[in-house]
Amino acid sequence: MNRQKSSSRFRFVGAAALLVLLALLVPALRDGDQRLYFLAAGVTAAMLLCMIIPARLFSLDRMILSLALYMGAVGIFSIAPADPDAALMQWLRCSVGAVTLIIGAMLIRVLTVSMLTSGITSFLGLLLLAGGLLTRDVTLPFTEAGVILLMIAFSSLLSAHGGIAAMIPGLAGTALLLLQGQTVEAIVLALAIFLLLWSSDGRIIVALAALVVFVAVFFAARQLGYLPPFSPGETHTASLSTLVSAGLFGTEGTAADASLPASSLLYGLAGRYGLVFTGLTLLLYLPLVLRGASVAGSARSRFHAVLAMGCTLLFAFRIPAGLLSAFGVLPLPISPLPLLTDSLPDLCAQMLTLGLLCGISSVNEADLAEDAHLAMLAK
Amino acid sequence: MFSVSPEIYNIISRASRWLFAFFALMLLLFALSWLYDERRKRRERFRSLPEAGNIGEMVVISGSDQLPVDTWFPVPREGILGSLRSCDLVVPCPGVHARHLAFSWQDGTGLVVKSFPGCETFVDGVSLLTAEKSDMPVMVHGSCLQVGSAVLRLQLLAALEHTNRPFAVTVPPPEYPSPAAAQQPLPCSPFPQESALPFTDPPARAYQIQPSRPEQQAGDAPAAFAPEREQQETPVVFTSTAVSEELPPVQPAVPRRKRADRWKEDFSE
Numbered sequence: 033m034n035r036q037k038s039s040s041r042f043r044f045v046g047a048a049a050l051l052v053l054l055a056l057l058v059p060a061l062r063d064g065d066q067r068l069y070f071l072a073a074g075v076t077a078a079m080l081l082c083m084i085i086p087a088r089l090f091s092l093d094r095m096i097l098s099l100a101l102y103m104g105a106v107g108i109f110s111i112a113p114a115d116p117d118a119a120l121m122q123w124l125r126c127s128v129g130a131v132t133l134i135i136g137a138m139l140i141r142v143l144t145v146s147m148l149t150s151g152i153t154s155f156l157g158l159l160l161l162a163g164g165l166l167t168r169d170v171t172l173p174f175t176e177a178g179v180i181l182l183m184i185a186f187s188s189l190l191s192a193h194g195g196i197a198a199m200i201p202g203l204a205g206t207a208l209l210l211l212q213g214q215t216v217e218a219i220v221l222a223l224a225i226f227l228l229l230w231s232s233d234g235r236i237i238v239a240l241a242a243l244v245v246f247v248a249v250f251f252a253a254r255q256l257g258y259l260p261p262f263s264p265g266e267t268h269t270a271s272l273s274t275l276v277s278a279g280l281f282g283t284e285g286t287a288a289d290a291s292l293p294a295s296s297l298l299y300g301l302a303g304r305y306g307l308v309f310t311g312l313t314l315l316l317y318l319p320l321v322l323r324g325a326s327v328a329g330s331a332r333s334r335f336h337a338v339l340a341m342g343c344t345l346l347f348a349f350r351i352p353a354g355l356l357s358a359f360g361v362l363p364l365p366i367s368p369l370p371l372l373t374d375s376l377p378d379l380c381a382q383m384l385t386l387g388l389l390c391g392i393s394s395v396n397e398a399d400l401a402e403d404a405h406l407a408m409l410a411k
Numbered sequence: 412m413f414s415v416s417p418e419i420y421n422i423i424s425r426a427s428r429w430l431f432a433f434f435a436l437m438l439l440l441f442a443l444s445w446l447y448d449e450r451r452k453r454r455e456r457f458r459s460l461p462e463a464g465n466i467g468e469m470v471v472i473s474g475s476d477q478l479p480v481d482t483w484f485p486v487p488r489e490g491i492l493g494s495l496r497s498c499d500l501v502v503p504c505p506g507v508h509a510r511h512l513a514f515s516w517q518d519g520t521g522l523v524v525k526s527f528p529g530c531e532t533f534v535d536g537v538s539l540l541t542a543e544k545s546d547m548p549v550m551v552h553g554s555c556l557q558v559g560s561a562v563l564r565l566q567l568l569a570a571l572e573h574t575n576r577p578f579a580v581t582v583p584p585p586e587y588p589s590p591a592a593a594q595q596p597l598p599c600s601p602f603p604q605e606s607a608l609p610f611t612d613p614p615a616r617a618y619q620i621q622p623s624r625p626e627q628q629a630g631d632a633p634a635a636f637a638p639e640r641e642q643q644e645t646p647v648v649f650t651s652t653a654v655s656e657e658l659p660p661v662q663p664a665v666p667r668r669k670r671a672d673r674w675k676e677d678f679s680e
Contacts, residue, residue: 041446051434058427064414095445100436105673234497235509238489281428305431312435319442332464332488400456403463406568 045083045098047226052076052105059113062165067116070255075123078106082130092137099320100386103371104129104379106313107400110301110372118374122297123375136387143184150188154201156182163210174301175217176381179205183346186225187339195233199225199242203249210253216353216367218253222246224345228338245298282306297372298358314355314369319346320386327393330400340392343385393396465487467552467567468517474561475504486522486565489515492558506531506559510541514550522550522565533557 053076058390060068079101087094102127106205111392141384143149160178190198191284202225226246230239253259277283282305302310325346330335347370356362370382415423457463465485471478471577490499493510500512517523526532527538532537534548534556542548550556552567 040445044438044445045437049433049440051431051438053435054427054429058423060412062417064412066412069412088503095442095449099442140545224491231497233510234495266662268665279510281432308432309428309435312439315439316442319446322446323449326453330453334489399458400463404456406493407460407462 041094041098041127046096048102048105048400049076049080052079052102052109055109056112061224064111065116066114067120071112071119071123072114075105075108078123079156084234085187088136090137090390090395091394092134092387092390093323095323096320096386096390096393097133099316099323100371100383101126101130102131103313103316103320106153106301106374107374110297110304111374113304122374125374125379126377128376129379130344132380133383133387133390136384137391138335139384140339140391140395143188144218144333145192147186147192147334149249150201152187153181153188154185157185157201158208158238161212165208172350172373173377174381175209175212175214177384179209179217179221179346180343180381180385181405182221183224183342184388185341186228187335187342190228190232190338191334195229195238195242196245199229199245201352203245206246207249207253210249210258213258213365215259216350216357216364218250220353222250224342224351226346228294228342231339232334233342277303277314279305282309291359297374298354301372314351317348317351317370322349324348324389327389327396328347331392333397336392336395337373340389343388462568464560465564465568466522469556469563469565470610472555472562472564474502478561484563486514489513502558502561502563504559504561507561509558513557517549520549522551522554523547523554531560 048130053072056068056072058070058074059065080099082095083098086092087097096407108122112120129130131327157178159175163174171317184200185201186198189201202221206222206225209215224410226239226242229242233239248261282303298310301313321344324340324347328337328340328344331340349403350367352371353362353364355365357364357366368378371379373379373382414420423677427623448492462485464487466488469482469484474482484500487499490513491510492498492500492502492507492512492514494501494503494507495509495680500509500514508527508530511529512524512526512532513576514522514524524532524534524539531538531540535554537546537548548554548564552565554565555564603678628677
């Protein structure tokens, strides 16, 4: 039975490594580009090593780690044929992201439910979100990091002081995001907080009150003109045409439209490898989200459960938001999909989210091992 | 570095796109299979560890129509007790608020109970609303908790005391009343609200002590309490002095019921 259990993991890791190797080797054969050969060897080896060594050293959740690293590698080989230098930079970003993931897994072991944790994370999260308002000349791409910090503060406050106290940083964060015009992030944060509050408290009156407050914040933002007008623009039309132009299996030499946001690697992926490969790759988010929900369901402490589910919801809500905006279905600003972005702060924040999940998973495993020890002692 | 002619590369490139789509499908299937394996493994582990995540159980000593005596709840390491269904411990009794109290297990201390504002709670007879912060009572094995009209007794898992944690029982376990002592309320619950207590309502109730139950595992209590339990193998029925002849005969003990059984009935209704 153990062989059966471990083989599915080995099959996934082996297939992922082979696919990444081939996806980087095939374009290297065209011109004999040394950078692509270097990427093919380096990315595959680094992915395999990161899937094995940190998972064993830091007791990380292997499934979340493997899926995160594979999605990072997808981001690299989606741009490698067109721009090997950009692919090298993306590899560096993914390496930093992998380190952030490990930091996140370590961080969860030192985080405790206290006013200090809530205060520091709330302050830092709100500071990062307010940074864009304070310095209008400089664009600070720390939105996702601020949202994650606010989620930690929300989880700590919800588990220790109840829903009303927890709502304060969540509401402040939503309002700051709306003031900056980050509608997608504001919707994602508000939805995650509302669902967590509802599931944690269970009283319909509390859920309704939270809903009314969030609707009032969005309504006020719309009245004050902070919400962008809901009409599809040229970017949406261009993005949809780029996504479908490569056909089901892609075409050689398709490049992303220059008018599209470079932060989303989805266009390069769909343009080169086609809609079938892109769709199947995006479906890999499903086991990642399911695994996150499973980690949240297994958590022993309320703080870990709320935080794990919050991280999973934040991660999961960005996927339909990114896809719907990329396909032009919803007239929202185009936002990159999780782990398929070339923004280093966003990638680090997403890896930190997954690192927190990995850490909570390892805590769950330790608790279960202790339970087995207790059961053995009781016999 | 090595390169191929454009014609060969064109063939390889076309073939690779089909191959990559096949690989992506395989990866998705492998990931889902991995997820399924993990879930099955987790289920098996929980099946072999039915008490995983719990520190013990709360046994209902006095409840209500919806919460019969001897119903027991598995107690997680932390959670909320209240009458709301979303609570971790659901106590549907008069006087129990929707969210009545929060509890959490602290290694080396016991089960720390924090009552929500305005929710009257007694631990071993001490009110949490009036107790000093320094003297806040902590629940240990055998402690009694009164919320509203419900009285629950905490029974810790056996091995909690055998770990390397510095756990020490600071409060003596409740003594089961002897026939002579049956005239007095149970020592573990000298509650000030006598009118709300079924113990002190003599005409209406007889005391039933059933320390040994059919499903009880031999090792589900700390070793310190095991001899005491062995002495009470046979159920003993005590009646208070006010119980007279006109009282209905004492009903046979109800079988031990888990709270989850009640939920099944609720859903079937």
